[in-house]
Amino acid sequence: MSIHDDLPRHLAQAYPDTPDELRRLRERLADAAQTEGILDVAYRTVDTPVGPLLLAATEQGLVRVAYLAEDHDAVLQTLAERISPRILHAPARLDTTARELEEYFTGARHTFDVPLDWRLSAGFRAAVLHRLPDIGYGHTASYAAVAALAGNPKAVRAVGTACATNPLPVVVPCHRVVRSDGSMGGYLGGIEAKRTLLTLETAA
Amino acid sequence: MTSKEPFETVVAVHGATVLRVCRAVLGPGDVDDAWSETFLSAMRAYPDLPADANVEAWLVTIAHRKAIDVVRAAGRRAIPTEQIPDTAATPALDGPDPGLVEAVTRLPAKQRHAVVYHYVAGLPHVEVAAILGGSTDAARRAAADGIATLRRTYPPITARKGENR
The missing domain is CATH 1.10.10.10 (Winged helix-like DNA-binding domain superfamily/Winged helix DNA-binding domain)
Structure with missing residues (x-):
């Protein structure tokens, strides 16, 4: 078969996925969204002795901590509905929370100092x-x-x-x-x- | 469905397609800026997007505008050419082919957009027409013209010897 008869297939294959570039672009998007003030909810996960915890924060503060048993995807979907769908994996906003949790789980920390966003409870x-x-x-x-x-x-x-x-x-x-x-x-x-x-x- | 997915999911699902589109439309260089501007702009508007919207077509529409902006900002225009380079690599029979990528960037703008949005992004001609303006038939024709142009400009003449067309 001539390459000409199969141009559509060749076009579809001409641009291979570049996962490293995409990862870098997604990190850059999270930074830019934060700078522009449109990152309504940032999230990350941390590994702990009680399993992976999902951490989510608004501009106001930590808004959600979720156990794996709560289904992290379902939790994020609920955040999209109740707060805003402008949600990105953006670890930077949660660096302090992650560090305090790590200290807590080693026994070094007894209280948390991070600002809390209480909007999910009434x-x-x-x-x-x-x-x-x-x-x-x-x-x-x-x-x-x-x-x-x-x-x-x-x-x-x-x-x-x-x-x-x-x-x-x-x-x-x-x-x-x-x-x-x-x-x-x-x-x-x-x-x-x-x-x-x-x-x-x-x-x- | 009344609720929207987290934007992270939109990026995860469509990020690669938009990157392919940016690369195909722009050629090398400027691709990162076009991708970033596309998703930043999309994220800004996302809460107002109707829940039943075709997200991929919406993103390609934004990418189309951003790519045009990027080209304008760079103060250059893609120059269509009918010239066939006389020294070009033999096209690969499978997998990515730099020669084809290069040939696409040399297509006239309308053909290039119609070819990329239909064959690379996989959008139906009716969606391509909505992006480019004009009728579905015009979009279909532009894509067909683009393929015809590619048949003339790619692969190089030496590789076509013995073909009967």
Whole structure:
């Protein structure tokens, strides 16, 4: 067959993929989008003892931490719907958060200093989550105690819901909320992850 | 479907196609700027894009405009030529072929755009027409003319000896 009879196929093959160039261009796009102020949500993942965590930040601050069990693609899709679809993999905005998490998992850090964007939680759930940092590193509090702290002692189940839907696990320490009988209770990242975090904090 | 995918997915799915289009339309050089400007501009407008839009056609449309801007900014124009270089490499029978890439960059602008958007980006003629302005028939004709021109200018005459056409 002459090359002429097959020009369309040759045209389709004439421009091979260049993955290295694309990777470099995508990094450059993330930088430019940040500079232009159109990077509404930046994200990256970090490997931790509780598995890979997805970190996402708006211009205001850290807006989402997600366990693998939550399905990172589904989490990003939800962020696209609830915040903005202008989302890129852009690690730079999350460098400080990643470093603080690394320090936390070595036991060197007991509190997080990064700015938080609370827009994914509202109402009583938000009130509950805002009180959680009051439970100090290495301590736990019962769901009932947190309900009282949040101003509604009867809302014990609502505290459970607030913890189960915490958009910022690990950083906002819902893992420190346990049952009144001292048993661990549930955890959005799985019971093993909760045990790992509590063990880490009591060992330090 | 009422919701849009994260823009990262758009880049992951269509980034390679847009890069091919930029390379085919512009030739070597300026490709990085055209690609970057295309996606930056697309990202700016993305929240307002209708959810049922053809994202690839939309991106190629933007790339088309950006490529024209890049060429203008560089103060040069692609100069069409009917000349057939007398020393050119024998075309490869498979895989990427620098000679063909070069021949495409020498096509007259309208033929080049129609050929690249249809055969390289894989857009149907109706989408190509929307990008270039004009009718679907005109886009189809420009692509056919482009292929005919390529048959004349590529491969070099020496490689066509013995062919009966």
